[in-house]
Amino acid sequence: MTTTSTAAGAVKANTETATDRQSGRPRKRRSDRARAEARLGWWLAGPAFFLMLAVTLYPILQAVYDSLFRYRLTAPDDRAFVGLNNYAVVLSDPVFWQATLITVLITVVTVLVEVVLGFALALVMHRAIKQLRGLLRTVILVPYGIITVVSAFAWFYMFDINSGFVNSWFSWVPGINADLNWFASQGTSLFVIIASEVWKTTPFISLLLLAGLAQVSGDLEEAAQVDGASWWQRLQRVVLPNMKAAIMVAVLFRALDAFRIFDNVFIMTNGANGTQVLSLLAYRTSIGRLEIGLGSAISVLLFLCVILICFVAIKLFKVDLSSTRGEK
Amino acid sequence: MGKRSRWIAATLAVVLGGSLAACGSATGPPVLTWFINPDAGGQAVIAEDCTAKSGGAYRIDVSTLPRDASSQREQLARRLAANDSGIDLMSLDPPFIAELAEPGFLAPVPADVAERVSQNVVKGALAGATWRDELVAVPFWANTQLLWYRKSVAEKAGLDMSKPVTWDQLIDVARTSNVDLAVQGAKAESLTVWINALIESAGGQIITDQGVRASEVKLGLTSPAGEEAAKIIGTIGKEGLGGPGLPTADENASLTLFQSDSGSFMVNWPFVWSAMNAAVEAGTLDASFLKDVGWTMYPRTSADKPSAPPYGGINLGVGAFSKNVDLAYQAAECIVTPEHQAEYFVTNGNPASNTTAYDDPAVQKAFPMATLIRDSLQASAPRPQTPYYNEVSLGLQETWHPPSAVDPATTPQVATDLITAVLAGDRLL
Numbered sequence: 001m002t003t004t005s006t007a008a009g010a011v012k013a014n015t016e017t018a019t020d021r022q023s024g025r026p027r028k029r030r031s032d033r034a035r036a037e038a039r040l041g042w043w044l045a046g047p048a049f050f051l052m053l054a055v056t057l058y059p060i061l062q063a064v065y066d067s068l069f070r071y072r073l074t075a076p077d078d079r080a081f082v083g084l085n086n087y088a089v090v091l092s093d094p095v096f097w098q099a100t101l102i103t104v105l106i107t108v109v110t111v112l113v114e115v116v117l118g119f120a121l122a123l124v125m126h127r128a129i130k131q132l133r134g135l136l137r138t139v140i141l142v143p144y145g146i147i148t149v150v151s152a153f154a155w156f157y158m159f160d161i162n163s164g165f166v167n168s169w170f171s172w173v174p175g176i177n178a179d180l181n182w183f184a185s186q187g188t189s190l191f192v193i194i195a196s197e198v199w200k201t202t203p204f205i206s207l208l209l210l211a212g213l214a215q216v217s218g219d220l221e222e223a224a225q226v227d228g229a230s231w232w233q234r235l236q237r238v239v240l241p242n243m244k245a246a247i248m249v250a251v252l253f254r255a256l257d258a259f260r261i262f263d264n265v266f267i268m269t270n271g272a273n274g275t276q277v278l279s280l281l282a283y284r285t286s287i288g289r290l291e292i293g294l295g296s297a298i299s300v301l302l303f304l305c306v307i308l309i310c311f312v313a314i315k316l317f318k319v320d321l322s323s324t325r326g327e328k
Numbered sequence: 329m330g331k332r333s334r335w336i337a338a339t340l341a342v343v344l345g346g347s348l349a350a351c352g353s354a355t356g357p358p359v360l361t362w363f364i365n366p367d368a369g370g371q372a373v374i375a376e377d378c379t380a381k382s383g384g385a386y387r388i389d390v391s392t393l394p395r396d397a398s399s400q401r402e403q404l405a406r407r408l409a410a411n412d413s414g415i416d417l418m419s420l421d422p423p424f425i426a427e428l429a430e431p432g433f434l435a436p437v438p439a440d441v442a443e444r445v446s447q448n449v450v451k452g453a454l455a456g457a458t459w460r461d462e463l464v465a466v467p468f469w470a471n472t473q474l475l476w477y478r479k480s481v482a483e484k485a486g487l488d489m490s491k492p493v494t495w496d497q498l499i500d501v502a503r504t505s506n507v508d509l510a511v512q513g514a515k516a517e518s519l520t521v522w523i524n525a526l527i528e529s530a531g532g533q534i535i536t537d538q539g540v541r542a543s544e545v546k547l548g549l550t551s552p553a554g555e556e557a558a559k560i561i562g563t564i565g566k567e568g569l570g571g572p573g574l575p576t577a578d579e580n581a582s583l584t585l586f587q588s589d590s591g592s593f594m595v596n597w598p599f600v601w602s603a604m605n606a607a608v609e610a611g612t613l614d615a616s617f618l619k620d621v622g623w624t625m626y627p628r629t630s631a632d633k634p635s636a637p638p639y640g641g642i643n644l645g646v647g648a649f650s651k652n653v654d655l656a657y658q659a660a661e662c663i664v665t666p667e668h669q670a671e672y673f674v675t676n677g678n679p680a681s682n683t684t685a686y687d688d689p690a691v692q693k694a695f696p697m698a699t700l701i702r703d704s705l706q707a708s709a710p711r712p713q714t715p716y717y718n719e720v721s722l723g724l725q726e727t728w729h730p731p732s733a734v735d736p737a738t739t740p741q742v743a744t745d746l747i748t749a750v751l752a753g754d755r756l757l
Contacts, residue, residue: 070753073405073406073409074405074409074427074428074430074431074433074715075430075431075715076409076431077431089753089754089755089756090756093755093756095755095756095757096756160576161572161573161576161581162573162581162584162585179572180572181572181573181575181576183575183576184572184574184575184576184730269515270515270516271515272514272515272575272576272729273515273575273730281756284722284757285756285757287402288398288402288718288722289718289719289722289757290402290405290406290409290718294753294756298756
């Protein structure tokens with residue numbers, strides 16, 4: 001086993017230790033059954049594993065490699081190794097930090113709003129009478145079923161100063177009138193971007209939270225009720241602590257998703273008025289400007305940010321991904 | 329396991345090989361693939377016509393590119409950088425021609441073809457198809473912006489539209505008559521078009537020295553012409569003379585504003601004429617509106633200098649990696665005949681680059697302003713020609729937007745600093 005350096009070996013080692021831990025026997029003397037199970041596991045997961053390597057690990061490594069070069073697609077002869085210079089340029093540029101700040105802002109605001117709204121929706125779905133439950137879930141899930149670009153366009157045209165109806169429908173709200181151009185300043189642009197993002201992905205969070213709610217034993221709630229706990233106390237002391245794992249998983253998934261926001265910004269403002277986000281910056285640099293080196297450096301930094309979020313969530317907040325499968 | 333993986337590999341090879349083989353052409357004349365920008369179907373008609381006229385020498389298949397010019401460029405540049413031999417003909421937006429010509433992505437135009445396709449072509453279109461003093465693309469259709477106006481508004485303001493008008497005059501009318509100027513202030517390519525036209529009309533240039541490397545490009549923004557341009561855009565932005573929609577107004581939004589109650593003057597491409605006629609036919613625009621619409625030459629930046637209107641359009645490039653370069657040039661020559669250009673002008677509303685096409689009675693009937701378009705094209709100036717056009721244009725959009733923040737004292741310098749640093753590879757965009 002020690003001579004095998006391939007990923008296949010690593011996977012095998014993992015399955016072996018897992019089997020060993022379960023059986024409690026030293027790893028050398030595995031039973032035929034354990035070995036057969038390991039082989040079956042490998043056959044089942046192997047193809048997907050290799051496919052993942054091909055479509056994720058390879059492009060990531062290629063991006064890391066490209067990020068060390070000055071390389072413009074339309075000037076192939078000028079390609080030169082520049083070491084970490086691209087990272088120095090990116091990290092010393094206010095454009096990058098501004099984009100990071102906006103990305104973090106959008107992530108934090110959308111995730112917070114979505115968790116609150118999503119939890120409310122999950123409660124509604126959970127408590128709804130049986131006959132309504134199916135219909136309710138479908139209705140709540142509709143926004144999530146819409147392609148992001150389509151929803152971005154819908155929201156854009158809703159708020160657009162020429163074709164939008166929001167200005168006339170909501171003219172009774174102070175500050176909103178026919179002359180309000182939502183996509184002409186940072187605050188209003190971000191509001192529409194965030195609102196559209198919240199509308200679109202709250203159903204996702206509420207579904208994850210609904211699964212969490214379903215795991216909370218009814219007995220516990222009943223017992224608390226018998227003891228005279230109010231609705232709020234039951235929610236706070238019984239329901240929420242019991243579904244903490246589900247909440248954290250929902251927050252982690254959504255945070256990773258929100259951090260990579262692209263479609264809404266691309267369609268609505270294309271980064272105008274200080275609404276540029278990291279994904280858009282990476283896109284504009286590597287696809288728009290064809291600067292493969294600089295663009296790859298931004299992509300790698302974006303990737304590191306995503307890893308950091310995962311690390312913080314899993315290590316510090318102790319998100320247990322297995323809990324979503326009901327193994328806990 | 330070894331046996332099985334070999335089996336899987338063999339299956340994959342069969343599946344992939346089979347699907348790739350399906351992409352190859354069937355028997356028959358060589359197929360030329362023409363990557364076109366989306367239009368009203370005119371290029372496809374011309375392709376069919378040329379296929380029929382070639383007498384079996386070639387067949388032209390059209391393949392549609394994305395809707396906006398920058399996405400078209402992205403796709404073509406990426407394909408050409410990968411030496412894609414599947415690109416025979418391309419409909420190219422002029423500003424991006426230098427970028428594709430510089431690394432040799434375009435097949436050189438044979439001398440005899442160059443001579444034939446340059447005859448009777450308007451100056452702006454020739455300049456837009458030329459890079460480093462050589463014709464690198466075949467001029468197809470050419471676009472230019474006119475000043476469209478509401479006769480009633482001009483009359484009320486006492487503006488004599490038979491004489492050339494200046495931006496200052498338009499600004500005065502907008503101030504006093506409480507109407508909106510329809511200009512393109514969105515953070516998009518249309519903003520660069522506006523900036524370039526203002527600077528060129530004042531006798532300046534955005535790029536004064538091409539240089540050999542990106543870091544050697546010299547900009548002419550910090551000149552009296554650049555400051556004058558910044559003054560005009562800044563005034564319209566700060567005083568709200570372009571309406572509340574100005575910071576997000578593209579060409580279509582400008583047309584909507586022009587048709588609204590506060591509409592007055594508009595700088596825009598001739599497609600607006602087709603669009604307004606179509607709107608009248610569809611019943612969404614009052615027929616009397618058309619009678620109130622007038623047109624004249626693009627406004628002057630300074631009263632004593634003729635204006636240099638924007639130039640756009642499409643030129644045909646032949647892919648350097650095409651297997652049928654000669655046939656592709658034959659096809660290109662067929663596509664750009666004055667007859668095809670006239671037909672395309674009438675049916676799709678895209679003006680011809682060949683002056684003889686304007687003599688066609690059908691053109692004169694569909695576009696009463698055809699002669700003005702031709703004159704405007706002769707006077708037009710292309711946007712800065714450089715392989716780094718995208719950086720220059722994005723840098724301008726980054727610094728000259730929103731229009732209300734444009735200040736003649738600082739904006740040209742800030743733009744110069746940003747674009748220079750970006751071209752040197754020291755800053756992001």
